[in-house]
Amino acid sequence: MMNGEPPRAPRWMAEAGSAVRRAALPGLKAAARREMSPVLHLRRSQESAARLGRTATSPGARLPEGFAVLRVQRSRTSDGRDGYRLHGWCGPLKVACAPGPTRLIAPGVSLGNLRRGDGEFPSEVLRAVLHWSDNQPALAHWVNRARARYGADLRLIIWDDTGYELPWELFRLPNEPEIGLPGGLLGALVAVARWTTVYDVDHDLPRETGAFQGGVLAYLHRDMEHDHSALKPYVPRPHKELTPFLRDLDVSGDRTALVYMGCHGEYGHTVTRLLLGGRTWAEFNGEKMHLLRRDHSLVCLNACHSGRFVDNGAQGEEALRGFAELFLRKGAGGCIVTAGAIGDPEARAMVHRLVREVTTRSGQPLTEKLRAFRAEAVEEFGGLAVIPSVRNDDGQVDAVGQKRVLRLLYAFMFHYYGHPLTTLRLAGHDEGRSIGG
Numbered sequence: 001m002m003n004g005e006p007p008r009a010p011r012w013m014a015e016a017g018s019a020v021r022r023a024a025l026p027g028l029k030a031a032a033r034r035e036m037s038p039v040l041h042l043r044r045s046q047e048s049a050a051r052l053g054r055t056a057t058s059p060g061a062r063l064p065e066g067f068a069v070l071r072v073q074r075s076r077t078s079d080g081r082d083g084y085r086l087h088g089w090c091g092p093l094k095v096a097c098a099p100g101p102t103r104l105i106a107p108g109v110s111l112g113n114l115r116r117g118d119g120e121f122p123s124e125v126l127r128a129v130l131h132w133s134d135n136q137p138a139l140a141h142w143v144n145r146a147r148a149r150y151g152a153d154l155r156l157i158i159w160d161d162t163g164y165e166l167p168w169e170l171f172r173l174p175n176e177p178e179i180g181l182p183g184g185l186l187g188a189l190v191a192v193a194r195w196t197t198v199y200d201v202d203h204d205l206p207r208e209t210g211a212f213q214g215g216v217l218a219y220l221h222r223d224m225e226h227d228h229s230a231l232k233p234y235v236p237r238p239h240k241e242l243t244p245f246l247r248d249l250d251v252s253g254d255r256t257a258l259v260y261m262g263c264h265g266e267y268g269h270t271v272t273r274l275l276l277g278g279r280t281w282a283e284f285n286g287e288k289m290h291l292l293r294r295d296h297s298l299v300c301l302n303a304c305h306s307g308r309f310v311d312n313g314a315q316g317e318e319a320l321r322g323f324a325e326l327f328l329r330k331g332a333g334g335c336i337v338t339a340g341a342i343g344d345p346e347a348r349a350m351v352h353r354l355v356r357e358v359t360t361r362s363g364q365p366l367t368e369k370l371r372a373f374r375a376e377a378v379e380e381f382g383g384l385a386v387i388p389s390v391r392n393d394d395g396q397v398d399a400v401g402q403k404r405v406l407r408l409l410y411a412f413m414f415h416y417y418g419h420p421l422t423t424l425r426l427a428g429h430d431e432g433r434s435i436g437g
Contacts, residue, residue, distance in 0.1 A: 069156075070157070071159050074163075081099075086136075102136065111412070121397075123388050123389065123402060139171075168192065193418055218231055220239070257297055257424060265301070265304040267304070296331055300358070323337060336366075339413045353373070357372070376411075389401065
């Protein structure tokens with residue numbers, strides 16, 4: 001989670017008491033293999049000609065049936081405000097939306113707002129996300145047409161290079177009874193994978209694989225020892241110190257399917273403020289990580305803010321940097337990361353459930369496991385028709401209701417970067433047996 005300091009719970013929580021090797025997507029390999037240069041722009045205007053056209057249109061021509069891509073890019077409105085444009089394709093189904101007035105930077109919908117002490121109330125964040133969703137009718141209709149066409153076989157790749165922390169998994173889809181589609185939250189209805197541009201100058205991109213298979217390499221901070229019970233069938237003795245763990249990332253041993261880190265993470269608005277296990281982004285960036293290059297393992301970062309990106313203009317480049325991009329560039333086949341702070345006991349229980357979900361039923365794609373995990377959280381919440389109010393009639397914060405909403409948001413805070421069909425099959429330490437459903 002956040003850091004080694006004692007947690008500062010907001011008053012409403014105190015009152016409550018204890019009451020995802022870069023899997024190169026079909027046809028996306030060439031688009032993502034772009035060398036660093038001083039003119040690598042995050043803001044691409046509609047007039048930026050042929051290169052944008054190639055980036056946005058060529059991948060779709062090579063996608064398998066039932067795959068959809070939503071490309072999200074920074075852009076400016078006609079009056080100069082920062083926003084984003086959408087371009088989606090799924091077979092013959094297309095959608096294109098220009099920036100603004102409802103596609104502007106939206107800091108109020110970021111799950112990073114769920115901070116201890118000075119964060120927003122969970123119910124207000126959820127209401128903000130639903131309001132943001134309802135302002136995107138063209139996008140919602142495109143997704144629903146794809147759902148109607150492909151049903152449970154639909155696989156959605158969200159390639160978002162904005163850094164605006166838009167909560168796509170929480171995007172609300174409306175009911176469309178005329179085509180027999182129920183509404184709900186996107187990440188609970190559709191198998192969703194995320195993607196980001198991987199900046200690469202010194203090696204070719206790894207080839208696509210269909211499965212992560214092998215053992216587990218794990219680092220668990222002393223505050224995260226509860227994760228060990230979920231990982232115990234695969235790793236009897238996880239690393240308790242980061243230096244030997246990183247050393248093992250450079251050692252040629254048995255094939256490794258999963259690299260797991262359970263530790264604290266911190267976020268700031270510059271790359272020097274990104275911390276994982278107490279070490280900076282730059283320190284991780286200096287590691288070779290030969291194991292990832294060889295095995296293209298899945299990296300799972302159970303750490304606060306591990307999925308957040310920063311604009312690295314302070315170091316003279318127009319590029320988004322974060323731990324997901326770093327591990328994918330080092331060779332990981334996929335990454336599971338978190339979009340904000342997940343530091344209270346209920347969040348840790350949620351992580352424990354997620355680890356068990358991801359590491360069992362080995363024949364099922366990771367995206368489908370995550371979809372089912374989120375759908376279960378929605379069912380436990382009881383639907384979105386009635387969202388708890390911030391305060392009760394007596395003027396006191398509805399601490400119990402806020403905790404209910406928080407549990408729901410936690411389930412959508414885990415993002416997977418990688419191929420939508422990739423599976424995970426782990427080898428248990430008992431006689432090297434393979435464990436899976």
